Amino acid sequence: MTDPFEAAGVLGEAYRQVDWAATPLGPVQSWSPALVAAVDLIVRSRIGATLLWGPEFVLLYNEAYIPILAEKHPAALGRTAREVFPEVWADIEPLLQSVFTGRGTVFIEDLRLLMQRNHMLQESFFTFSYSAVAGADGTVEGVLDIVAETTAQVIGHRRLALLSRLISRVVDADDPRDLVDRALSVLRSAPEDLAAVDIRIPGVTAPSPPAESDDRTVSVRLATGRAARDGAFVVRFSENLQVDDAYREFLALIAATLEQSLGRIRARQDERHSAVLEREMSEALQRSLLTEPVQHERLQVAVRYQPAAEQAQVGGDWYDSFLLTDGGLTVVVGDVSGHDRHSAAAMAQVRNLTRGVAYTLQQPPSRVLSSLDAAMSGLAVNALATAILAQFDQSATDAGQGRCTMRWSNAGHPTPLLLRADGVVEVLQTRPEPLLGMRGTPARTDHAVTLEPGTTVVLYTDGLVERRSTTLDEGIAELTALLGGQQSRTAEEICDLLLEHFGYNTEDDIVLAVVHFHADRSGLRAAPEAGNRPA
Known part of the structure; x- marks a missing residue:
């Protein structure tokens, strides 16, 4: 038979290194026409795709699927899905069994999974379709998974929504204590991104101990508009997220929102003495027109x-x-x-x-x-x-x-x-x-x-x-x-x-x-x- 991995590009050598005879699929020469055709199909695709073959759901995948596996590649090639994904097996096994036993295609958008990759149990989101691959006699031999990772989009939208809720909640806060209460009620409702949150403003909040000094806790300075009385926005990162530039920019935006709200409050307090006169003058002008x-x-x-x-x-x-x-x-x-x-x-x-x-x-x-x-x-x-x-x-x-x-x-x-x-x-x-x-x-x-x-x-x-x-x-x-x-x-x-x-x-x-x-x-x-x- 011709080499079924010929079109696999840089992944071809990884396929050839696998001792397929030692896997549930057996030697390549014994593979069914359906399996050979399916492998040829996915390795030519530029969209992330994997085959989960046989009742053991043995993994075969293309180059576009490698980022999803992260450090699980190349060891994942030729291993069962249970071995490769033990941390999410309870989530995906029922879906795979449903397709493998002939109950139709499964399509799910933005499924949340805690996957072991990048050396942590990482929050991840995927949009995917499981569909059956049948042999010449109509028997289902495996499951084809066409998948796109949507982690960045879902988390980005989630953070934008949180920022929007925060802005709408604090925009009309009357005083710094009110601002802190409102902000914490919003921020503490998002443990997926902010495992722990505190806002410390001298003279407003009770004295707090210094921020914990570990690699997953940060303290962001808050300018309060009062000399030598800066505050702090203290956050503990989620254990399930990478601390990358996007994460740090998200925290910076929260801090900027709090600073701007504090600035608005201070400005209103400074102007309050003249508010009554200003109102009377403006109202008189309006009524005259x-x-x-x-x-x-x-x-x-x-x-x-x-x-x-x-x-x-x-x-x-x-x-x-x-x-x-x-x-x-x-x-x-x-x-x-x-x-x-x-x-x-x-x-x-x-x-x-x-x-x-x-x-x-x-x-x-x-x-x-x-x-x-x-x-x-x-x-x-x-x-x-x-x-x-x-x-x-x-x-x-x-x-x-x-x-x-x-x-x-x-x-x-x-x-x-x-x-x-x-x-x-x-x-x-x-x-x-x-x-x-x-x-x-x-x-x-x-x-x-x-x-x-x-x-x-x-x-x-x-x-x-x-x-x-x-x-x-x-x-x-x-x-x-x-x-x-x-x-x-x-x-x-x-x-x-x-x-x-x-x-x-x-x-x-x-x-x-x-x-x-x-x-x-x-x-x-x-x-x-x-x-x-x-x-």
Whole structure:
């Protein structure tokens, strides 16, 4: 017979060194055609593959499989799987037996195994497929394993998820003790990566003994922002992971997150004395700009502004409503990034620029926002803002059918909601587009929807629906559920409903602009005299 290892490349010599006659497979000359063909198949493959042959599951594999074996190669060649993988045999034997006894192919993604390799019991992950290899008579002779190691990907994703949870948990910590408690609750929930964790900050945490001095425990310095009072992030490495560059970079990212959070806390403490005055100044500026909205013959507009309950959480939220020379109504809701008097001042600039650009151009919303980007850049308005600009108008066709068209463009703002006359709520989801003020912003996009009589449009800032305990998407889902079936309410009543539900103990400013469309003015119910004023 021809040499079955001819195509094995650098692995060919290792195959020839095995005393196959002393293995359960017997001399190569006695191998079945199915085995010879299967060996030829795997050694030609560049994807990790191994054969587990016969009832003893003897290993034959290709060059791409060697990294999985690590120091088990080349001794693993020609030995049984039980001998080669005693540490995971209880995990894989049932799967192999299932395939070998004819119960079909097994496919598993990211199976976790503690494998003895790299001189340790190492946490490893694999995506693989076990499939039967049958002889000419249909009898299963062995199992073909096509495998890809996914250890780096799985552990990388796990660590990124942990960092994300840590950031979200500590980002709003109020003081260093609170930060330590929150951080440890997250970090100690990940023993796969962090066998033991401690955070030591002088004057905040109880005095602790020095970090253990062994090769699996490290102490990472934490700058606390206080002279000669640096802290430490102490970690014991997992016994089942190699201490490589990726592991150390992961710890460095955790330490950086803790340092940044400490810095934010210290900065808030240093600024707390002036927070009340800053809030009063900013709120006064906002209220001076947030005037009563312009009304339209067939559109009832109601607005609300509610400042945050927390001190120093006032900033750049705004609304606006004005008529263009063609009689169309423009409604804007926006939010300048930040929560201080500088943000409120920037809001005033952006709000007035928006009004001037929209009135001068008389163009669709996307053109208005694109021109606003250019104006902010050219006039050095150094701010970033989210905004929705919506235009309501009736073409001759719309008017004849008693309808109205809303066209809008969205610059990174929470999506508007549409409450139809039948009580069904539609989330006007569109592809996200960049915030106002970002450099190199591509051309913006217009969107349009036809409003039937009785339709209500709800525009809002993220302070309405976003809380520490909920995500923005969860808040929008709650808002959608609340609006369902409320089609009989006026725009003013919708505002009151939303503030009553969401407005208590707010963590951010809230701006609402609700537009209700009627076929004619007779359909509008009179609103209270103060209804259009900021709440």
